[in-house]
Amino acid sequence: MTTWASAHALAFTAARPLGPVPLPLPAATGLVAAAGTVAARPSPAFDAAAMDGYAVAGPGPWRVTASVLAGRSGRAAITPGEAVEIATGAVVPAGTTAVVPYERCSRTGDLVTAAAPARDHIRRAGEDVAPGELVLPAGRTVTAVAAAALAQAGVAEVLVHPRPRVATLVTGDEVVLTGPLGPGQVRDAFSGVVAALAARAGAEALPPRHVPDDPAALSAALAAAGAEVVAVTGASSRGAADHLHRVLGALRAQWLVDGVACRPGHPQGLAALPDGRWVVSLPGNPYAGLVAALTLLEPLLRRLSGRDAGSVDTRAVDGEARPFPGGVRIVPVVLTDGRASIVPGARPGGLRAAARADALAVLPPQWQSGTPARLLALP
Missing domain, CATH: 2.40.340 (Beta-clip)
Structure with a gap:
């Protein structure tokens, strides 16, 4: 048998992240960046007021000649002695030496006076990020905050590793996914755990499918799984109803892990199919299957989704x-x-x-x- 530490490490290192795809920011959020993403435009995109008040030119007092709100056009430029009433985020006219906050000003009619400002209260174009500067490194998750920063920098889509899909095949004539239980039947205790681990690893769990104890049915279910990873619960030991080894042998699968030196969960396994898909074999006993899912399934899904191995x-x-x-x-x-x-x-x-x-x-x-x-x- 493979040692537990070797099996756990191999489930991560044997795979490669799924090939990158470009996705718009909303769809890319939660996924892992496959390449560094740089700014397409400066942020801020223009000189903007950092406070509500007056954009002034030169020493005061200043005569107010116009007003401008964020998102609207205003005076293109002002000259010494002039001021423009301005809102936070509005474009600062050329020639502005400072934005003086309302609370520091005194206004009589169209004349504004204030002490010389200690700060200019102007957010200069590109002071956060300039075009071509790195915003999000490769390997980082596109969080909601990262997506917002990318949007500020004019980025519309990101190259990311897509979510790997995992299909759960729940084997056993005695297992019931939904509905009432009959004599000798038990409730499925695996599919919810697989779905939770998939979400935590950045993957997508497809709806589980029940497969009877029949090798032809298992082979057909594997062929139609429609996922990069297939988690098979049960059928992993050597009993009369355990068909997974025979079916995978017929499919020319390569076993990377075939049994792990742990208790419980030793009949677990990891196999690679010739078409590039992965099969994770989970023991039929629920706690043993949970152990196997944490040992092999989660690290495999983390790797396929582009994540790191996680902290220890x-x-x-x-x-x-x-x-x-x-x-x-x-x-x-x-x-x-x-x-x-x-x-x-x-x-x-x-x-x-x-x-x-x-x-x-x-x-x-x-x-x-x-x-x-x-x-x-x-x-």
Whole structure:
């Protein structure tokens, strides 16, 4: 089996970000920039008033000759002794030496007086960014603030990595996606977790699809998945109803990870199809499947979406757990005062303990209570 650390790292490094596409700013928000984006025009685009008051030329007093609001044309220029009443953001006439705020002025009729201003209160064209200057580096997420800065700089579209799509194939005759349960049936416990992890990784989860325990049906579902990544829940072990290995073998898939030295979740896997798509195999037991999704699915989706591998959180872990001599034991923990405490009662088939937790702790074989371990944030 692959070690947990190697499997987790390989799921990120084996892939490459999806090819970049140009998108308008609203559609690009939330995605990762595939190239540095430079300003198309200066910001501000013109000399603009930074305060409400009077644009004045030369020493005072000044005679008010016009007024101008933001977004409207006004006097093109003023000469010494003249002033223009001006609003914040309005174009400053040529010849203006300062904008004097209302609160510092005294006006009688069309005559304004004020002490010599200490500041000019003018935002000069290009003082924030000049044309051709870098606004957003490659690899940065186009946040709402970044999109606003790009819009100020005259950028209409950005080259970004598109969202990878992940299709969830929920296998098993006993699994029900919706509706009442019959005898021996269980509710799907995977598709919501996959959707949450996809959103966190910058991907898009397609509606889940149920696949019966039939190799032909699984092969057809894989062919029609319509996504760059296919997450298959169940069918990953070696039982009579586990067909994934045989189906992927017929499709000439390459297994990069086929089993991970961890408990729970060891039957997980990652395979590459010849057409460039990825298959992530998640064990059928819900808690084991959650472990596998955090181990393989999330780092793969982060890489495809152009994100980095994410930060590593390591804390001292207190509590009782039986280390796994051949690999790592992964347990739910709650976080308090900079430490992690194990939530008891975790079992491969149940999610109750994980539902009470903030994260999963990856305990190495030598772990003892109070020693540090890596944490995986829960969705």
